[in-house]
Amino acid sequence: MYDAIVIGAGPAGLQAALTLGRMHRSTLLLDSGEYRNGTVLHMHNMVGEDGAPPAEFRATARAELDAYADVEIRDTGATGISGSEGAFRVALADGSTVEGRRVILATGVADDLPDVPGLQDLWGTLAFSCPFCDGHEHADKPIGILGAAPRAAHLIALLGRIVGDITVFPVDEVFSDEDTRMLEGTGVRVSSTPVTSVEKDADGVRIRTDDDEHAVAGIFVASGAMRQRAPFAADLGLAMLDSGSIEIDDFGRTSIPGVFAAGDLAHRASLPGPMASVLLAAAAGQLAAVGIIQSLLAAEH
Structure with missing residues (x-):
């Protein structure tokens, strides 16, 4: 039983796993190999990484996570989520099933051109x-x-x-x-x-x-649309916003206890929509991880 299962290994998921690992929370990070900026050669407007190739950014982040014994990375996606807070079951694309006390959705969006x-x-x-x-x-x-x-x-x-x-x-x-x-x-x-x-x-x-x-x-x-890359928001019946994004609070909590969301698939209701930003996605991942740690502490005491 992991403390947290992070589904998606873009900037939001990578940062969430790092924050959880630094707090010695057992974490499973699932990397499907699909990323919104997968075709991008250089990412910009990211302080300290302006102009860096996204693939290098992800590789560096994964190498950093190797230093944390509480973080496990599997190169597979998720196909389904069941259960409830404290006992979620996540079915994986490789045919196995894992369990976690909390879940972070960080699967991002896809662009329909x-x-x-x-x-x-x-x-x-x-x-x-x-x-x-x-x-x-x-x-x-x-x-x-x-x-x-x-x-x-x-x-x-x-x-x-x-x-x-x-x-x-x-x-x-x-x-x-x-x-x-x-x-x-x-x-x-x-x-x-x-x-x-x-x-x-x-x-x-x-x-x-x-x-x-x-x-x-x-x-x-200036046309086209964004859509949820994965079906989990619909499958779980999460509250959604008019933008097509998952509704979250300041710490990434969704409408279902124990399920958190981070990155450009979610935003607070006070914002008109998500912003395509590596920096903001990573920040959202950190906040969701902090939200999970807070909820775990509350459950343990």
């Missing part, structure tokens, strides 16, 4: 969603923004002072006249026809529409 040929191949290297993570690398360079006029306007406001020329491309259907006027009012160009494909070229990305081609340094996606 718009159906544009070639876009998935560029995701994380030449196509992005977060100006805080990838805007600076496109300073004074031309970029394209794909789809969803209101979200595109938000990206323009953030990126306009950083990048060079901006062209906004509709996806599937042309923008309405009202949306076109709104976007053009921000000083950007707006394509009159939807994007038909994107592909890497020598200098960045080539964006094709029915009647034109555009060369840009990179793409920012």
